[in-house]
Amino acid sequence: MSTPAHRLAGLGLALPSPPAPVAAYVRAVRTGSLLFTSGQLPFVDGALEVTGQVAEGSDQVPPERARELAxxxxxxxxxxxxxxxxxxxxxxxVKLVGYVASAPGFTGQPGVVDGASRLLLDVLGEAGRHARSAVGVASLPLGAPVEVELVVEVADGS
Incomplete structure (x- = not known):
């Protein structure tokens, strides 16, 4: 049986250290069997590799790159x-909410947020199927192109 750890390894990925909150909030809250994460930016080693709005164009973050960042x-x-x-x-x-810093006229938010959805499926298998919202916004914290929030259900035993 393939576990999330095996699937991560098969993808050539490892879980990073959880990013620390950048303001006065906690990284997650649990109520009953549900765990709600705070919004997560695409930090790698504590830094954003790319900033800006998502759109086609030389001075924008391309949708394909934003999908990877999601x-x-x-x-x-x-x-x-x-x-x-x-x-x-x-x-x-259970639920994924993705925010995309969108240049005016950009309507490809679902395709960008699909990068996050695909990762959940790849890592969690069938347990990664979720409801989702993909929202375009003018800007995100620290200039990030994308941000995601995740709600998961935790099985008994925790």
Missing amino acids: ATAALNALAVVAAEVGGLERVRA
Whole structure:
């Protein structure tokens, strides 16, 4: 049986250290069997590799790159989940909300946020199927092109 840890390794990925909050909030809150993460940016080693709005054009973040960044943000959200509940084996994705810093006229938010959705499916398997919202916004914290929030259900035993 393939576990989330095996799937991560098969993808050539590892969970990063959970990003620390950048203001007065906690990285996750649990109520009952649900765990809600705070919004996660696509930090790699504590820094954003890319900033700006998403759109086609030479001075914008291309949608394909933003899709990769959404996957990175989702990986950070999974790192938070794993730290909070002791791993990913007992979690099922419930809801993903993705925010895309969108240049005027950009309407490809669903395609960008799909990077995060695909990562959840790749890592969690069937437990990664989730409801989702993809929202375009004018800007995001620290100039990030994308941000994701994740709600997971944690099975008994935690």
